Amino acid sequence: xxxxxxxxxxxxxEVYKELRKEGHTIVGVFTIPDKDGKADxxxxxxxxxxxxxxxxxxxxxxxxGIPEVVQVYKATGAELNxxxxxxxxxxxxxxxxxxxxxxxxxxxxxxxxxxxxxxNWTLIHGDKKGGFTVFWADDGLDTGPIxxxxxxxxxxxxxxxxxxxxxLFPEGVKGTIDWNQSAQVLHNWIRGNDKVPGAWAEVDGxxxxxxxxxxxxxxxxxxxxxxxxxxxxxxxxxxxAGLMLFGNDGKALLVKNLQFEDGKMIAAxxxxxxxxxxxxxxxxxxxxFAEQMRGVWKSILTxxxxxxxxxxxxxxxxxxxxxxxxxxxxxxxxxxxxxQNEDVYMNTTFQDFIQMCVRKLRGEDDEEELVVDYVEKNxxxxxxxxxxxxxxxxEFVDAEGGKTYKTxxxxxxxxxxxxxxxxxxxxxxxxxxxxxxxxxxxxxxxxPRDRGRLLYKLAxxxxxxxxxxxxxxxxDSGAVYTLALKTHVGMSIxxxxxxxxxxxKIQGCTIPIxxxxxxxxxxxxxxxxxxxxxxxxPWNYPLMMLAWKTAACLAAxxxxxxxxxxxxxLTAMKFAELAARAGFPKGVINILPGSGALVGQRLSDHPxxxxxxxxxxxxxxxxxxxxxxxxxxxxxxxxxGGKSPLIIFxxxxxxxxxxxxLSAVFFNKGENCIAAGRLFVEENIHDQYVKRxxxxxxxxxxxxxxxxxxxxxxxxxxxxxxxxxxxxxxxVREGATLVCGGxxxxxxxxxxxxxxxxxxQDHMFIAIEESFGPVMxxxxxxxxxxxxxxxxxxxxxxxLASGVFTRDISKAxxxxxxxxxxxxxxxxxxxxxxxxxxxxxxxSGFGKDLGKTC
Numbered sequence: 001x002x003x004x005x006x007x008x009x010x011x012x013x014e015v016y017k018e019l020r021k022e023g024h025t026i027v028g029v030f031t032i033p034d035k036d037g038k039a040d041x042x043x044x045x046x047x048x049x050x051x052x053x054x055x056x057x058x059x060x061x062x063x064x065g066i067p068e069v070v071q072v073y074k075a076t077g078a079e080l081n082x083x084x085x086x087x088x089x090x091x092x093x094x095x096x097x098x099x100x101x102x103x104x105x106x107x108x109x110x111x112x113x114x115x116x117x118x119x120n121w122t123l124i125h126g127d128k129k130g131g132f133t134v135f136w137a138d139d140g141l142d143t144g145p146i147x148x149x150x151x152x153x154x155x156x157x158x159x160x161x162x163x164x165x166x167x168l169f170p171e172g173v174k175g176t177i178d179w180n181q182s183a184q185v186l187h188n189w190i191r192g193n194d195k196v197p198g199a200w201a202e203v204d205g206x207x208x209x210x211x212x213x214x215x216x217x218x219x220x221x222x223x224x225x226x227x228x229x230x231x232x233x234x235x236x237x238x239x240x241a242g243l244m245l246f247g248n249d250g251k252a253l254l255v256k257n258l259q260f261e262d263g264k265m266i267a268a269x270x271x272x273x274x275x276x277x278x279x280x281x282x283x284x285x286x287x288x289f290a291e292q293m294r295g296v297w298k299s300i301l302t303x304x305x306x307x308x309x310x311x312x313x314x315x316x317x318x319x320x321x322x323x324x325x326x327x328x329x330x331x332x333x334x335x336x337x338x339x340q341n342e343d344v345y346m347n348t349t350f351q352d353f354i355q356m357c358v359r360k361l362r363g364e365d366d367e368e369e370l371v372v373d374y375v376e377k378n379x380x381x382x383x384x385x386x387x388x389x390x391x392x393x394x395e396f397v398d399a400e401g402g403k404t405y406k407t408x409x410x411x412x413x414x415x416x417x418x419x420x421x422x423x424x425x426x427x428x429x430x431x432x433x434x435x436x437x438x439x440x441x442x443x444x445x446x447x448p449r450d451r452g453r454l455l456y457k458l459a460x461x462x463x464x465x466x467x468x469x470x471x472x473x474x475x476d477s478g479a480v481y482t483l484a485l486k487t488h489v490g491m492s493i494x495x496x497x498x499x500x501x502x503x504x505k506i507q508g509c510t511i512p513i514x515x516x517x518x519x520x521x522x523x524x525x526x527x528x529x530x531x532x533x534x535x536x537x538p539w540n541y542p543l544m545m546l547a548w549k550t551a552a553c554l555a556a557x558x559x560x561x562x563x564x565x566x567x568x569x570l571t572a573m574k575f576a577e578l579a580a581r582a583g584f585p586k587g588v589i590n591i592l593p594g595s596g597a598l599v600g601q602r603l604s605d606h607p608x609x610x611x612x613x614x615x616x617x618x619x620x621x622x623x624x625x626x627x628x629x630x631x632x633x634x635x636x637x638x639x640x641g642g643k644s645p646l647i648i649f650x651x652x653x654x655x656x657x658x659x660x661x662l663s664a665v666f667f668n669k670g671e672n673c674i675a676a677g678r679l680f681v682e683e684n685i686h687d688q689y690v691k692r693x694x695x696x697x698x699x700x701x702x703x704x705x706x707x708x709x710x711x712x713x714x715x716x717x718x719x720x721x722x723x724x725x726x727x728x729x730x731x732v733r734e735g736a737t738l739v740c741g742g743x744x745x746x747x748x749x750x751x752x753x754x755x756x757x758x759x760x761q762d763h764m765f766i767a768i769e770e771s772f773g774p775v776m777x778x779x780x781x782x783x784x785x786x787x788x789x790x791x792x793x794x795x796x797x798x799x800l801a802s803g804v805f806t807r808d809i810s811k812a813x814x815x816x817x818x819x820x821x822x823x824x825x826x827x828x829x830x831x832x833x834x835x836x837x838x839x840x841x842x843x844s845g846f847g848k849d850l851g852k853t854c
Contacts, residue, residue, distance in 0.1 A: 004078035004098070005042070006030040007086045012042040015084035020049070028052045028076040032088070037303045037317055042084075052076070058088065063205025065091030073097075089207055122154060130154050177201040177210070179232040183247030187213045190255065202230055211265075212256030216244070225272055240393075240586060241440040243268035266346055282358060289334060289361075290354045296329045297350060309351035313344065330357065337361050370580045372396055375417040380471040380481065380706050389420045390593065391576035393433035394586030399594075400425045407569060410478035410714040410750040411704055419569050422594035427561070427602040430590035434532040434559035435608050437587030443559060452503035455554060458582040459496035465578060466493065469543060469571055474705045476570040477542055478714040478750065481706050483668060488571075491834065492547035495850070498834040499555040502852070506556060529557035530635065531610040534603035536596065536624070537572075538615045539565035539716050540671040540772075546572055548838075548849040549613045554588070561590045561609070563600055567717045569593035596620065604628050611635040615673070618798075618843045637847025639839060642800030643677035643770050645793035646829065647815060648689065650682040650783065652805035656827065658692045661776075664803065664829040666700070666754055670774035671716055674801035674823065674830065677770050678760070678777045680789050686780040690758055693776065694739055697754045702745055714750040715773060721750040724773040731757050731766040741774070762792060770798070786811065794820045799841030803829050 003024050005016050008031045020026060029046035033055045043053045056069050073094055081095065081102035095102045122130050129151045177189060177199050190199040190213035200209040224239030237244040243255045259265040282290060297307045301316045313322075320341075327339045337360045347356040373396060374385040389396040397420075404418040422430075437443050443451075462469065469492075470484040479488055508525035515521055533553045537545040542564060553560050564572035569591075576591045592599050600620075603609055604627035611634055614624050618640040628634045646664055648657050664676035681689045705713035715721045721744060728742040741755030755775045760767050766777055781789040793802065803825035804815045816824040822840040825831065832838060837851035 002027045002079045007084035012084040182249040183251035187253045209259040210255045216252040238271045241436045311350045387573040391591040392430045412748045422592040430561045433587035438559045442585045448504040452500040455500035461578045477568045480713045495547040496551045499551040533558045534609045534612040535562040536614045539568040542568040543571040605631045613637045615639040638845035640845040643798040644801040646676035646803040648681045649806040650685045651807045657805040660829045665776045683780040734764045736760045797843040800844035
C-alpha cells in the first residue's frame with residue numbers, strides 16, 4: 001500500500017520502520033522542521049532511505065489548509081495516511097483525501113484516557129496499565145474508532161519519563177487545554193505545563209501555547225479586546241497586562257506570553273498588534289547598523305552558514321546566555337537602543353529583531369495615536385477644541401449605552417455640548433485600567449526622576465494651552481477670564497511643577513534600635529505608593545482642584561481615577577488630552593464625568609481603590625467617609641465646608657482691610673472654600689468699614705466673564721443661584737439688615753448681585769451656614785474684647801480658614817494661635833501657595849493638599 005507518514009519523534013520512527021518492514025511503500029514523510037540545526041529522528045531516517053521528506057512548519061492558516069502545502073501532499077498519491085504522534089493540525093481535506101483515509105498512532109491510556117497528556121492521567125488516577133492506541137482519524141482527530149491497543153504494566157514508582165523511555169518513545173507530554181473547568185484548574189494546568197512542554201489550544205485556526213499564568217482576584221474587572229477561544233465559557237480579553245482567560249466558574253486568570261506554531265513567542269498583550277506594524281524603511285546609517293548586527297548574530301550562531309532575514313535566533317541553536325550577549329553587543333554598538341532580554345524573545349527572527357532595534361533607536365513605539373472627537377467653538381478670539389467623552393485607559397470613549405448629558409454655559413444658560421455620562425460599569429473599567437497600570441504597566445517600573453520629567457512635560461503643555469484652558473474654564477464655570485488665567489490655570493501649572501520636583505525626593509529614614517547581640521540589626525522605612533487613588537473634585541475651581549490632588553498622587557507613583565463635578569467637566573477632559581500627549585502611560589490617569597450619587601459612590605465602594613480624596617460639602621464627606629470605611633477601609637482625605645471668620649480690629653490698616661475684606665468674600669464670585677463667611681468688625685470702626693465696602697461693591701462691574709474689564713461673573717449653575725436667593729431671603733426674614741444685593745441680576749445667565757448683610761446675630765442661619773457665594777456677613781464686637789470675639793469666631797463646627805487684621809504684632813500672634821482653623825491669614829487673605837499645606841480642622845475635614853505633607 002502507498003502510505004504517507006505524517007508525524008515525528010522516535011515513536012514515529014518506530015512506526016515508519018514497522019511499515020517498511022511489512023512491505024508498504026512510503027510515498028512521503030511529513031514531519032516538523034529541523035530544530036537547533038537537528039532533524040527530527042523520523043525525517044532523518046527517511047532521508048537516509050531516500051524517501052521524500054517534507055518539513056512544513058504548519059499545514060493550516062486561520063483554520064484553512066495552506067493550498068501549496070496541500071498540493072504537495074496530494075502529489076504523493078497516498079492511499080493511506082499513517083500519523084504516528086502527529087503534533088500538527090492537519091486539514092480535514094488531507095485526513096480524508098486517501099482512498100483508505102487516515103489512522104493515528106498516539107500514546108493513549110487504553111479506553112479511559114485518549115489523546116494528549118494521557119500518561120499524566122494514568123499516574124494521577126493510579127492506573128495499573130499504560131499503553132498506546134491506534135484509531136481512525138475523524139473530525140476530532142483523536143476520537144475515532146479504536147483499531148488496536150498495546151499495553152504495558154505501570155510499576156509502583158513509575159513517572160511520566162520512565163513510562164515514555166520504557167515503552168512509548170514520544171517526545172513528551174503535550175498539554176491540550178480543556179476549557180470546561182474552573183479558573184483554578186486551568187491555572188494549575190497551564191503552570192504545570194509551563195515552558196516544557198506547554199499547554200496549548202486552538203485559537204484563530206492555529207495552535208497557540210500559553211505560558212506564564214497567574215490567578216486574578218475574585219471580582220477583578222476586565223478591560224481589553226475580546227478574543228474568541230473555542231470551547232471556553234466566554235471570550236478572552238487581550239489587555240496591556242496580557243490575555244485574561246475565564247473558567248467555567250466565571251473567575252479569571254492572566255496569561256503573559258503566547259507561542260505560535262512557527263515557534264514565534266509574543267507577549268500576550270500584543271496578540272492583536274503582533275505583525276500589524278508596517279516595516280520601517282531603513283536609512284543608510286540604519287542599514288550599516290543592521291549589517292553589524294548580522295555579524296554579531298553570525299558570531300553567536302556558528303552553526304548557521306548565513307544569517308538571512310528569516311533566520312530564527314533560537315531555532316538556530318541560541319540559548320539564554322546568548323540572549324544576554326546579544327543584548328550587550330547591541331548596547332556597545334548603539335547606546336540609544338536600550339534592549340531588555342524580553343525584546344529578543346519577542347523578536348526571534350533577524351528581520352523582526354532589526355525592525356525592533358531601529359524603532360527603539362528612532363524613539364518610536366507601537367502606541368496608537370490618540371483619537372479625540374473634539375467639540376470646537378470660536379470664542380474669546382480663538383478656536384477652542386474640547387474632548388467630551390470619558391477618558392479610560394488612555395482613550396476617549398463613550399459611556400456605557402452611549403449616555404450623555406448637557407453641560408451649561410452659566411453666562412447665558414445655553415448648552416455648551418453633550419458630555420458622556422459615566423455609569424457604574426465605566427467606573428469599574430477605569431479602576432481596572434488604573435490597577436493594571438499600577439501593578440503591571442510601565443508606570444510602576446519607571447524611576448522617580450523620569451516620573452518627574454513627565455509631570456514637568458505636562459506642566460509645559462498646560463502652559464502652552466493656558467489661554468485655551470482659561471477660556472474653557474470661563475465658559476464652563478463662569479470664572480472671570482483674567483482670574484481663570486492667573487489662578488485657576490496658573491496655579492495648576494505651578495502645582496504640577498512643584499510636585500514634579502518632589503518625585504525623586506520622597507525618602508524614608510533609618511532608625512537606631514537596640515541590637516539583638518551578638519547580631520547587628522538595621523531598621524529603615526521606605527515610602528511606597530498606595531495604588532489606585534480616586535479623586536472627587538468640586539465645581540468652583542475645576543482645574544485647580546484637579547491639579548492640587550492629582551499632582552501629588554502622580555508624583556508618589558500612584559494611578560488616578562478622577563470624577564470632575566458634573567456641571568464643570570470640560571477642563572478636566574482637556575487635561576486628560578494633554579496628559580496623554582505628555583506621554584503618561586495608559587491607565588495612569590482616568591477621567592469620568594458623571595453624577596456623584598453614581599460615580600462618586602462607586603469609587604467610594606470599590607474594593608480596588610486604596611485612597612479617596614474629596615473636596616465638597618460636609619454632608620457628602622461624611623457619607624464618603626462611611627462608605628470608604630465599610631468597603632475596604634480605604635484611606636480618605638476630606639476638604640469640606642467652611643465658615644471662615646475674619647476679625648478686623650480698629651488698629652488695622654483700613655484701606656488694606658477694606659480691599660482684602662472684599663477679596664475675602666467676593667473672590668471667584670464667592671465660590672471659594674476659604675471665603676470669609678463672617679466678618680467681625682470692632683464696633684468703633686464698624687460703620688466706617690460698612691460704608692467703605694458698600695462704596696466699593698457698587699463699583700464692581702458685573703458681566704461676561706470673558707470681558708477683560710469684568711469684576712464679577714455668573715454663579716456656577718442655576719441650582720446654586722437659586723440657593724443663594726433663598727439664603728438671602730432667610731437672612732432678611734431672621735432680622736439681618738440687607739444693605740445691598742440679595743437678588744438675581746436682571747439679565748440672561750446665572751448672575752447674582754454682590755450682597756452685604758449687617759446686624760447679623762450669632763444665632764441667625766446666615767451667621768452659622770456657608771453661602772458659598774458673594775455674600776458678606778458683617779457683625780460688630782465690643783472694642784478691646786479680644787477673647788470674646790475669639791469665642792464667637794470659634795463657635796462653629798467648621799475650621800478651614802480664618803483671618804485677622806491689626807497693626808499690633810502681639811495681638812496678631814495671639815489671635816492666630818487661638819483661632820481654630822487650618823489656615824490663619826494675617827493682614828492678607830486668599831494667599832495660598834503650592835509649597836504651603838492646605839487643609840482644615842473639625843468638620844472642615846482632615847488631610848492636606850499641597851506642600852510637603854509627610
